[in-house]
Amino acid sequence: MEDAEDVVYSEFDHLALDERLRPFIDADDAYYEILLGDVITNHAMPLIETIIGSKLKVYSGQGFSQGADVELDDLCHEAATNLIAYLNNLRIGQIQTPIRVLEDFVAKTAFNVFNNYLRQKYPRRYSLKRRIQYLAKTSEDFDFWKDGSHKLVGFARWKGFAHAQNQSKRLADLRHDERAFVAARMDAQPVDERQQLPWLLANLFDWVDQPIEIDLLVDVSARLLKILDHPDEEISPTIEDKERKNSVPTQLEQREYLKIAWSEIVDLPSWQRKALLLNLKKDDVGVIDILPVCQIASPSEIADALEISIEELAQLWDRLPLPDAQIGEMLGIDSQKVINLRKSARERLERKMKKLLKR
Numbered sequence: 001m002e003d004a005e006d007v008v009y010s011e012f013d014h015l016a017l018d019e020r021l022r023p024f025i026d027a028d029d030a031y032y033e034i035l036l037g038d039v040i041t042n043h044a045m046p047l048i049e050t051i052i053g054s055k056l057k058v059y060s061g062q063g064f065s066q067g068a069d070v071e072l073d074d075l076c077h078e079a080a081t082n083l084i085a086y087l088n089n090l091r092i093g094q095i096q097t098p099i100r101v102l103e104d105f106v107a108k109t110a111f112n113v114f115n116n117y118l119r120q121k122y123p124r125r126y127s128l129k130r131r132i133q134y135l136a137k138t139s140e141d142f143d144f145w146k147d148g149s150h151k152l153v154g155f156a157r158w159k160g161f162a163h164a165q166n167q168s169k170r171l172a173d174l175r176h177d178e179r180a181f182v183a184a185r186m187d188a189q190p191v192d193e194r195q196q197l198p199w200l201l202a203n204l205f206d207w208v209d210q211p212i213e214i215d216l217l218v219d220v221s222a223r224l225l226k227i228l229d230h231p232d233e234e235i236s237p238t239i240e241d242k243e244r245k246n247s248v249p250t251q252l253e254q255r256e257y258l259k260i261a262w263s264e265i266v267d268l269p270s271w272q273r274k275a276l277l278l279n280l281k282k283d284d285v286g287v288i289d290i291l292p293v294c295q296i297a298s299p300s301e302i303a304d305a306l307e308i309s310i311e312e313l314a315q316l317w318d319r320l321p322l323p324d325a326q327i328g329e330m331l332g333i334d335s336q337k338v339i340n341l342r343k344s345a346r347e348r349l350e351r352k353m354k355k356l357l358k359r
Contacts, residue, residue, distance in 0.1 A: 016098040016100055017098040017099060017100070018098075018099050018100060018101055018102040020039060020043065020102055021039070021087070021090075021098075021099060021102065023035055024036070024087065024090070024091050025091060032091065036084065036087065039087075039102070040080055040083070040084065043102060043103075043106070044080060044083055044102075044106045045076065045080060047103060047106050047107060047110065048076050048079045048080060048106060048109070048110045049072070049076050051107060051110040051111065051114070052072060052075045052076055052079065052110055052113070052114050053072055055114050055118075055215060056071060056072055056075075056114075071117075075113055075114060075117055078113050079106075079109050079110045079113040082109050082112075082113065083105075083106060083109050086099075086105075086109075121229070122229045123229065123290045124222075124227050124228070124229050124290070125218060125222050125227060125229055127288075127290075128218055128221060128222055128225070128227055129214065129215075129218045130318055131197060131318075132153065132197070132201070132214065132217060132218060132221065133153075133214070133318075134318040134319060135197060135198060135201065136153045136201075139156075139198065140156060141155065141156060141198070141202065142154065142155060142156055142198075142201060142202075142205075143155070143156040143158070143159040144214070145159050145160065147161075147162050147163040148163070150163035150213055151213060151214045151215075152211040152212065152213060152214070153201070153211060153212055153213075153214055153217050154205050154210070154211030154212065155202075155205050158205075158210075158211050161210070161211055163211070163213070167208075167210070168208050168209060168210055170207055170208045170209075171208040171210060171212065174204075174207075174208065174220050175216065175220075178220065178223055178224055181203075181204070181207055181224075182224070184207070185203045185207060186203075186224070197221070197225075200221060200224060200225070201217075201221070204217070204220065204221070257353075258290075258291075258296045259296055260353070260356060261349065261353060262291065262296050262297050264349055264352050264353065265277065265305065265345075265349065266305050268345050268348065268349070270307065271331060271333075271341050272341050272342070272344055272345035272348070273305060273306075273345065274306055274307070274327070274330075274331060274341075275327060275331070275338050275341035275342040275345060276341075276342050276345040276346065276349075277302070277305060277306055278306070278316075278320065278321065278322045278327045278330070279321040279322060279323075279324065279327060279338075279342060280320070280321055281321045288302070288320050288321070299313060299314075299317075324338040324339055
């Protein structure tokens with residue numbers, strides 16, 4: 001896919017521009033509006049709707065969830081607006097990088113809009129997706145590659161395999177029902193082992209015996225690891241909800257609760273704070289991504305809490321949460337010491353939060 005930042009031209013190269021966009025440059029305002037309407041309606045929107053619509057179906061479960069049709073319209077409108085703004089700036093010379101292939105640029109725009117949506121609405125699944133991508137790119141056992149518009153993950157020895165039009169029965173079943181896989185591969189394994197992402201991916205690929213598209217792999221992995229975001233849900237309070245209201249913050253209070261928790265984390269002793277943040281997770285899934293998304297702490301504030309530079313944090317970000325052995329190497333201590341520090345941090349944090357909630 002063409003990256004708009006690949007090349008910057010000192011002088012605009014009309015011949016490098018997609019031929020459907022060349023008339024834009026010299027058109028008067030009236031004719032430009034006609035050309036723009038044609039490109040958006042006949043070329044851009046069908047592709048935008050296809051990309052965003054297909055991804056919404058994966059992340060909303062089987063078919064669109066309630067309100068997903070509205071989300072589709074909003075996201076498509078946002079992508080189209082971004083594209084129009086880029087084309088306007090291109091026409092008046094504020095952007096010197098030509099769009100060589102219109103479909104590539106439209107697709108990139110749609111993917112960017114959807115990824116931003118995913119990061120905000122499904123932070124835990126977005127975090128899982130980044131972990132899978134990082135693992136696939138850095139592990140000797142796995143790899144990540146593209147086949148046309150399909151982004152595939154599988155064993156490294158499979159790299160270059162084309163996307164299979166006919167899925168294996170096991171992969172087709174996994175889309176809707178993971179019980180056969182769980183019974184065959186997970187039930188007999190210790191909980192600690194089957195919750196490890198490398199173990200899960202290796203067993204999934206071995207089970208289906210073919211590469212899996214990244215979004216489907218995230219969906220299946222999230223279900224198997226019981227990773228739920230419950231985005232924008234309005235749930236009627238149950239008796240259990242009412243009973244725990246005095247000890248656990250309600251959904252409306254959650255952000256304020258996290259802000260207070262963050263301030264207490266910052267006040268932890270240095271090693272406890274680092275042991276906690278470098279392995280910050282819930283249900284074995286990293287959740288540090290939620291802090292910037294929910295505007296609890298910025299990346300620079302997280303870096304300060306870890307006593308590292310923002311550049312060092314950027315290098316670590318895709319690998320978080322880190323295993324205890326690696327945290328130990330960073331702190332110059334053994335893994336058991338890291339575990340003890342994190343346990344102490346959690347106990348101290350829990351005591352402080354309980355006192356604050358009683359006020």
